[in-house]
Amino acid sequence: MEGKGFTEEQEALVVKSWAVMKKNSAELGLQFFLKVFEIAPSAQKLFSFLKDSDIPLEKNPKLKPHAMSVFVMTCESAVQLRKAGKVTVRESTLKRLGGVHFKSGVVDEHYEVTKFALLETIKEAVPEMWSPEMKSAWGEAYDQLVAAIKSEMKPSA
Numbered sequence: 001m002e003g004k005g006f007t008e009e010q011e012a013l014v015v016k017s018w019a020v021m022k023k024n025s026a027e028l029g030l031q032f033f034l035k036v037f038e039i040a041p042s043a044q045k046l047f048s049f050l051k052d053s054d055i056p057l058e059k060n061p062k063l064k065p066h067a068m069s070v071f072v073m074t075c076e077s078a079v080q081l082r083k084a085g086k087v088t089v090r091e092s093t094l095k096r097l098g099g100v101h102f103k104s105g106v107v108d109e110h111y112e113v114t115k116f117a118l119l120e121t122i123k124e125a126v127p128e129m130w131s132p133e134m135k136s137a138w139g140e141a142y143d144q145l146v147a148a149i150k151s152e153m154k155p156s157a
Contacts, residue, residue, distance in 0.1 A: 005140060005144075006081050006082050006137075006140055006141065006144065007082075008082065009133065009137075010082075010133070010136070010137035010140060010141075011079075011081070011082040011083075011137075013129075013131075013133060013134045013137040013138075014075075014078045014079055014081075014134075014137050014138060014141055015079050016129065017122060017125075017126045017129050017134060017138075018075045018076075018078070018079050020125070020126050020129070021075065021122070021125045021126065022072075022075070024125070025068055025071055025072050025075070026064060026068045028071055028121055028125050029064070029067035029068035029069070029070065029071030029072070030058065030063065030064050030067045030068070031121050031124070032067060032070075032071050032117055032118055032121040033057075033063060033066075033067040033070075033117075034057060034058060035116075035117035035120055035121060036113055036114055036117040037057060039113050039116065039117060040109075040110070040113045043110060043113070044057075046104045046105065046106060046110070047063075047066075047104075049062040049063070049066070050062075050063065071121075073093075074118065074142065074145060077141065077145050078137075078138060078141030078142070078145070081141050081144060094148055094149060094151075094152050095152050097149050097152065098149050098150070098151070098152025098153040098154065099152070099153075099154070099155075102153040102154055102155060103155075106153075111146050111150075115139065115142050115143075115146075118138065118142055119135055119138055119139060119142075122134075122138055123135070
């Protein structure tokens, strides 16, 4: 869970791209989730508010706020990673995320799909900045956040 392996150069790339994306985080968050569901439609079953809904995904009133909060938390965590030396999501939040992901039946493949969707969303959001180095920086930050969540994935006490 330590922020090692996340260099100053990677931090600069993440900070620079997040500064551009931040103002559009509601739309980007939604795009991010729509990509996840496009790649893995079955993932919709993991969300209570989508399970029995016949509303189109992009019109679901609960999806956009949820998607935005996940996207913002993921990006803010990436930006803080090096300064803090670790994932900065509050411990109580990590425990809750771990518990929810455990209870919902989230598995490694889901995290891989989500990583791919996140990187694609960022690539499309900042095409003029995108590079193999930026992809690697965001990938590393995402992996560290996932490791922190996975370490809390157990039945809630």
